[in-house]
Amino acid sequence: MKKTVFLGALTVAGLAAGASAAATLDDVKARGKLNCGVTTGLVGFAAPDANGVWEGFDVALCRAVAAAVLGDANAVEFVPTTGKTRFTALASGEIDLLARNTTWTFSRDTDLKFDFVGINYYDGQGFLVPKALGVSSAKELDGATVCIQTGTTTELNLADFFRANNISYEPVPIETNAEGQQQYLAGACDSYTTDASGLASTRAAFENPGDHVILPEIISKEPLGPLVRHGDNDWGDIVRWTLNALITAEELGVTSANVNELASAPGSNPEINRLLGTEGNLGEMISLDSDWAKRAIASVGNYGEVFEKNIGEKTPIGLSRGLNAQWTDGGLLYSPPFR
Amino acid sequence: MSRDNLAFVRSHMLPEAPPPVAETGAVKWLRENLFSSVGNTLLTLVSAYVVVRILFGVAPWFFNGIWDSPSLSACREMLDGRTGACFAVLTERWNQLLFGFKYPPDLYWRPTLAFVLLFVAAAPVLFMKYLPRQMLIFTGLYPFIAFWLIWGGSIMVPIFALLGVLLGAFVYWRTLTISAGVAVLAGIVAALVFWWASRLVTAPLGDVLALQPVVSRDLGGFMVNMLLGVVCVSLSLPFGIMLALGRQSRMPIIKWICVVFIEFIRGVPLITLLFVANVVLAYFLPPGTTFDLILRVIIMITMFSSAYIAEVIRGGLAALPRGQYEAADSLGLDYAQSMQLIILPQALKISIPGIVNVAVGLFKDTTLVSIISMFDIVGMIRGPILASTEWNGVYWELFGFACLLFFIVCYGISQYSQWLERELRTDHR
Numbered sequence: 001m002k003k004t005v006f007l008g009a010l011t012v013a014g015l016a017a018g019a020s021a022a023a024t025l026d027d028v029k030a031r032g033k034l035n036c037g038v039t040t041g042l043v044g045f046a047a048p049d050a051n052g053v054w055e056g057f058d059v060a061l062c063r064a065v066a067a068a069v070l071g072d073a074n075a076v077e078f079v080p081t082t083g084k085t086r087f088t089a090l091a092s093g094e095i096d097l098l099a100r101n102t103t104w105t106f107s108r109d110t111d112l113k114f115d116f117v118g119i120n121y122y123d124g125q126g127f128l129v130p131k132a133l134g135v136s137s138a139k140e141l142d143g144a145t146v147c148i149q150t151g152t153t154t155e156l157n158l159a160d161f162f163r164a165n166n167i168s169y170e171p172v173p174i175e176t177n178a179e180g181q182q183q184y185l186a187g188a189c190d191s192y193t194t195d196a197s198g199l200a201s202t203r204a205a206f207e208n209p210g211d212h213v214i215l216p217e218i219i220s221k222e223p224l225g226p227l228v229r230h231g232d233n234d235w236g237d238i239v240r241w242t243l244n245a246l247i248t249a250e251e252l253g254v255t256s257a258n259v260n261e262l263a264s265a266p267g268s269n270p271e272i273n274r275l276l277g278t279e280g281n282l283g284e285m286i287s288l289d290s291d292w293a294k295r296a297i298a299s300v301g302n303y304g305e306v307f308e309k310n311i312g313e314k315t316p317i318g319l320s321r322g323l324n325a326q327w328t329d330g331g332l333l334y335s336p337p338f339r
Numbered sequence: 340m341s342r343d344n345l346a347f348v349r350s351h352m353l354p355e356a357p358p359p360v361a362e363t364g365a366v367k368w369l370r371e372n373l374f375s376s377v378g379n380t381l382l383t384l385v386s387a388y389v390v391v392r393i394l395f396g397v398a399p400w401f402f403n404g405i406w407d408s409p410s411l412s413a414c415r416e417m418l419d420g421r422t423g424a425c426f427a428v429l430t431e432r433w434n435q436l437l438f439g440f441k442y443p444p445d446l447y448w449r450p451t452l453a454f455v456l457l458f459v460a461a462a463p464v465l466f467m468k469y470l471p472r473q474m475l476i477f478t479g480l481y482p483f484i485a486f487w488l489i490w491g492g493s494i495m496v497p498i499f500a501l502l503g504v505l506l507g508a509f510v511y512w513r514t515l516t517i518s519a520g521v522a523v524l525a526g527i528v529a530a531l532v533f534w535w536a537s538r539l540v541t542a543p544l545g546d547v548l549a550l551q552p553v554v555s556r557d558l559g560g561f562m563v564n565m566l567l568g569v570v571c572v573s574l575s576l577p578f579g580i581m582l583a584l585g586r587q588s589r590m591p592i593i594k595w596i597c598v599v600f601i602e603f604i605r606g607v608p609l610i611t612l613l614f615v616a617n618v619v620l621a622y623f624l625p626p627g628t629t630f631d632l633i634l635r636v637i638i639m640i641t642m643f644s645s646a647y648i649a650e651v652i653r654g655g656l657a658a659l660p661r662g663q664y665e666a667a668d669s670l671g672l673d674y675a676q677s678m679q680l681i682i683l684p685q686a687l688k689i690s691i692p693g694i695v696n697v698a699v700g701l702f703k704d705t706t707l708v709s710i711i712s713m714f715d716i717v718g719m720i721r722g723p724i725l726a727s728t729e730w731n732g733v734y735w736e737l738f739g740f741a742c743l744l745f746f747i748v749c750y751g752i753s754q755y756s757q758w759l760e761r762e763l764r765t766d767h768r
Contacts, residue, residue: 050729080714
């Protein structure tokens with residue numbers, strides 16, 4: 001009996017949440033602020049600086065959406081979430097959008113009732129080794145000791161990779177990234193494995209980053225992207241196309257420096273015109289005004305600018321574009337057309 | 340036998356000679372305590388070696404420490420290969436460590452003032468014998484002042500909260516002649532009704548003496564630990580006493596409510612309660628209602644620690660000889676009087692070490708809130724500071740600093756409790 005009551009209460013709560021979710025755009029506009037879920041801190045992706053201003057790769061997407069919807073890139077209430085609280089925060093309506101380097105998986109998309117609206121970073125599991133080891137490929141790691149976080153998908157990926165290549169390894173189980181960093185530096189393992197972006201930021205914190213290399217093999221797929229609740233497709237469209245606008249802007253050469261000039265009058269490229277609202281009525285179709293994409297690009301820059309500023313090769317993290325280059329440059333970024 | 344037969348006769352007193360070198364001062368102490376046997380000598384040498392090694396390891400790290408630098412990599416450049424700490428992270432992120440990263444910087448004086456006033460408010464309770472009783476009035480006002488200082492907003496809110504408490508106390512006092520239980524209920528109901536009604540008044544008076552409001556989400560750093568620690572400890576003491584007495588009650592309903600509450604809370608880890616506070620409640624509350632996260636956490640931690648304190652006090656109650664209860668009855672005291680005058684003063688005295696143990700443990704447990712994405716000092720370190728590109732990779736300095744802060748507070752609590760035990764000792768041991 002009790003269980004029924006409990007489930008009943010859950011259903012009512014769920015229905016109520018669903019009802020409120022149906023008009024996220026109106027809620028955001030009425031509130032004047034976008035509630036955006038981010039991590040409690042991940043180098044390069046989201047962290048407050050010394051003045052408490054949030055910065056990072058994921059943060060930029062929140063700001064872009066806020067600029068598109070509300071016209072102010074600072075009208076964002078950043079809600080820090082941990083790996084354990086992020087999904088409930090989104091499901092309960094505490095946040096409108098979760099941009100927290102979350103891997104797009106089948107069960108999260110379907111069973112947890114979320115919509116991943118795109119991929120803003122293609123990550124994958126890699127290996128970090130000391131240069132002194134003289135290894136240039138992960139396939140040469142036969143018999144190596146590998147530091148690995150227990151209870152993660154990376155552990156399973158590692159086993160798969162070594163079995164598929166018919167080589168042996170000895171796992172050194174660790175609990176957290178910080179512990180892995182210490183163990184690896186202390187020489188407890190020949191190699192440290194986790195997501196490549198994590199390896200890069202870990203290496204950036206080393207005293208002598210140049211003595212360590214990240215091997216070229218990426219042994220798993222970790223597509224990271226922003227997500228919204230099921231059930232409000234209009235809101236999902238806005239977030240999806242804001243991300244696409246940033247990607248398209250890079251492809252078309254629209255930057256934060258020239259966007260105002262390009263948007264002042266229709267130019268020769270019709271797609272730029274449609275993107276920036278000087279032609280057609282794309283903004284109207286997603287219940288925004290015609291300048292929405294212009295504001296998003298002007299506030300944070302296009303995808304390439306966001307990447308370079310937060311995690312690119314000139315930052316201490318020093319990630320290369322790799323898979324995250326435009327499709328025209330051999331990467332996977334491929335935005336559907338603005339038409 | 341004449342004098343001449345004797346070889347030597349001392350004719351005057353010798354002056355007092357100092358004791359042999361080996362039997363005095365530092366040498367004696369060394370001999371007795373460090374080198375009294377072969378085994379002890381060996382142990383001394385080994386320990387001395389370990390201590391010296393640690394000192395030689397830590398001293399250069401500490402004294403080479405860089406206190407002024409914009410980032411870890413700049414620190415390393417300045418050290419130029421020498422071992423040395425990078426304390427610059429503490430100086431640069433000092434305010435973030437203490438107040439969190441979102442508390443408005445020009446308002447830092449408010450929590451600081453609240454912190455200083457805390458000592459003024461706590462002193463008359465802690466040193467009751469030595470300070471005038473009138474100071475207790477300030478102690479009673481302090482929670483409302485501190486609330487106003489930390490959260491800001493109109494002064495009307497804390498004033499009406501205070502009035503509600505006073506009204507409740509008045510109703511309690513007037514109905515006490517009927518029965519203690521009725522009085523408690525009536526007092527609570529009166530206060531709640533008053534608070535509910537006062538919303539209508541405080542809303543239009545929102546600007547009266549208003550400090551710039553700060554929302555709970557913006558609190559952070561060690562301030563959150565202190566806030567949770569102080570509030571939860573001081574709330575859980577009265578609740579703990581009530582639960583302990585309730586558990587011993589002869590009335591079955593009260594007894595069973597207390598037993599179930601205590602056993603349930605003690606059977607559940609604190610971290611799950613915090614998750615309930617943070618995550619599960621959000622599902623059950625209607626969407627749009629914001630039930631303050633810090634308030635939720637305070638309720639959960641208070642429930643948790645009052646269950647533990649109740650058990651500690653129950654131990655104190657059980658340690659009293661049955662004669663004390665009978666003596667109270669034979670004097671013709673009713674239940675409230677006998678508890679207040681005879682049983683509790685003795686039981687609480689016995690329970691002091693246990694209560695302090697719970698309080699210290701609770702204070703350290705406040706760092707668990709970092710797991711539900713609140714930025715207490717550990718949350719600040721693990722989240723924003725270690726995730727900044729400047730300070731990624733600084734561990735010892737930051738966590739050492741957090742340890743130091745916690746040690747100061749916990750050691751202070753422990754020293755006070757030992758002093759209190761000596762103060763309250765009435766047997767002549």
